[in-house]
Amino acid sequence: MKQVYDVLIVGAGVVGSAVAREMARYELKIGVLEKNRDVCFETSGRNSAVIHGGFAYDIGTRKAECCVEGCLEFDQVAKELDIPFKRTGKVLVGNTPEDYESLLKTIEIGKINGSVGLEIIDEERLHALVPAAVGKFAMFSPLSGIVDPFHYTIALAENAKMNGVDFHFDHEVIGIHRDGKGIYTVKTVQGNFNTRWIVNCAGLGSVKISEMLGIHGYRFAGTKGDYLILDKRVGPLLPMPVYPVPSTTYMGIHVTPTVDGNVTVGPNADYVEDFTNYGVPQKNMDYLAEDASNLWPHIHKSDYIRNYSGIQPKWLDGEGAVKDFVIEAREEAPNTVNLIGIESPGLTSALPIARRAVKLLVEREMPSLNKTFNPNRKGIVRFSEQSDEEKARLIAENSDYGEIICRCETVTKAEILQAIHNPLGVDTMVGIKYRTRSMMGRCQGGYCQMRIAQMIQEELDKDVTNVLYARNGSNMFTGKVRE
Structure with a gap:
């Protein structure tokens, strides 16, 4: 017997789980289909775990708008979901006149985007904030922070679940068909589902799902970033993330404290076609350590405890330029919301993206509010x-x-x-x-x-x-x- 829903969300990463939570604010029967056996198995759990300030994204883009919105609200979000979050601040360090000019431009862009409190600090102030940082000056972003991406995604999903959303793990979508009455049949490896609406939050698989919906033409590239995890012994030496001066397309290899006291080093950025290979070659680990030591000289093999990597789904135009988030409802695919190219700052932007996606459905469907919706969730006591x-x-x-x-x-x-x-x-x-x-x-x-x-x-x-x-x-x- 087919299971019937008002809305099926494909993908249970941080954005899919956020959409599920926000969708649960309405009187709708909602299901989530996830190909893996848990939330957060791919891009959402394989990143720097930073809540970004919004200064690194082009003016007027959804990335900039959603990032600033997500950053400013995150204290309240963390409180509601009972997750660890630290508003540590972040520094982008520089040494040359060119670096200084670049940071001034970054501040200008950030201010237009709505970023709060950005300032240039001198070497003395930099070393007061991060004594071990290597640099002559820096841009300081006081509202940047760090979060546990696993706990965040799990909390979003659990809060959606307690508000009535069904999660179906190990249910990879392999086909979608819409009948003459406007009902979609979604075929998975575990069986079929019927639904009136589909929301594509499939991350690395979103182009594949988009094609199944009848929305064609998106081109993807995967950017793989490798990381090292350092022992907690060195955690006290890094009170906040330390970044280099960013390029126009890449934030650079950085060092980041975790909410639990470790330090992560990375990522590099290599274009890949295989979205399933998360191996980290030795030469990449050596490169990460060498490059990041120019920012923070406390990276030693004796402190390595693990490595990992993540792959970001980048939407490219015909000339290979990375494009903005796509959050759309298209006429050729009725009753669908299509999300494409949700990469960094997707973690910071998850709930703002979700609200915009849900709004597209609400404007067309006009569902009643769920008067029993509870935004609060209690986690496991540590x-x-x-x-x-x-x-x-x-x-x-x-x-x-x-x-x-x-x-x-x-x-x-x-x-x-x-x-x-x-x-x-x-x-x-x-x-x-x-x-x-x-x-x-x-x-x-x-x-x-x-x-x-x-x-x-x-x-x-x-x-x-x-x-x-x-x-x-x-x-x-x-x-x-x-x-």
Whole structure:
């Protein structure tokens, strides 16, 4: 039997999850189709995790408008969704007269875009803000910040779920057909769905979905960026992101603190055709460390704990220039909202993009408001961040808080259990990792990984061979070594 919706959203990255949340403000039956087994598996979880100030984007573009809007509202968003967010500020450092002129132009553009508080600071002020930064002067953006992209996307999706949205993971869309009555049949690898509206938030797959909808002509390029993650030992040396002077198309390799105390280094930017290869070659890691050391000289192999990469979907015109966000409703594809080229600053801009996408539907559909919509969501309490008194209270109420599963990140059994029984029904190792930070410390799961796999198996009554690390086929075990 086909499942019938008013709206189907294709893609559960940060923008798809934001659209789902904003769409839930109306009396509509909404579903989300995601090809992966969780939210945030692709571009949304593979970036610098920076909330940008909006000064790096062309005047009058949706990128500039949505970025500034998203930046200015993020304190309230973080409060509603109960996610970690730090408004650290950010510096773009320079050394030459050409750098200085470029930063003055950046400030001019930023002010027109609506960015707040931008200023040129001298070397003394720069080193007061970031003692280890290398530069003669800098542009300071006080409202830039850092966020956990996993927690943000998960929180958006969970808030949408609690407001009635259905999430269907492992449901890759392989065909779309509209009948004579205006009803779409969306074919997935797991079965078919019927819907009156479709919203394309497929990210790296958005051109493919756009073609299925009958909207042709978009050209994509993927830009792959590699990153290093450094141990928390060096975190105190970097109080805010440090960037070079940007070019017209690229923000450059930078160093960024995380909300959890690590440091990330990157990204480079290589055009790729394969949107599934996230490997990081050794030569790229060497290049990242060498280049970023010109900004911040505390990058040493002894502090490397992991690497990762992300691929951004860039919409190009006929001459190869990168274009603006596309948020459109086209006559040739009735009852659809099509989002193309949602790259950086997509994380910062997710909710502003979502509001504009939802508005296109609301203007045509005129749905009633959902009077029971609740914008607030409560996350998993992080034991490691509590006071000694609060830790004692938690343990007294639930003894599982007294058992540490992940030593590196001080993640308790109680937190792992909450993550296993998460509202979205995600059951992979990486799903637990994203929700608790277990397996993200210095040993990268060497101590806790097998215990977490056992907990998933026992709590969800799974056969041991069905416990997955992340994607289909990533089975943790093929069987028992001995009975």
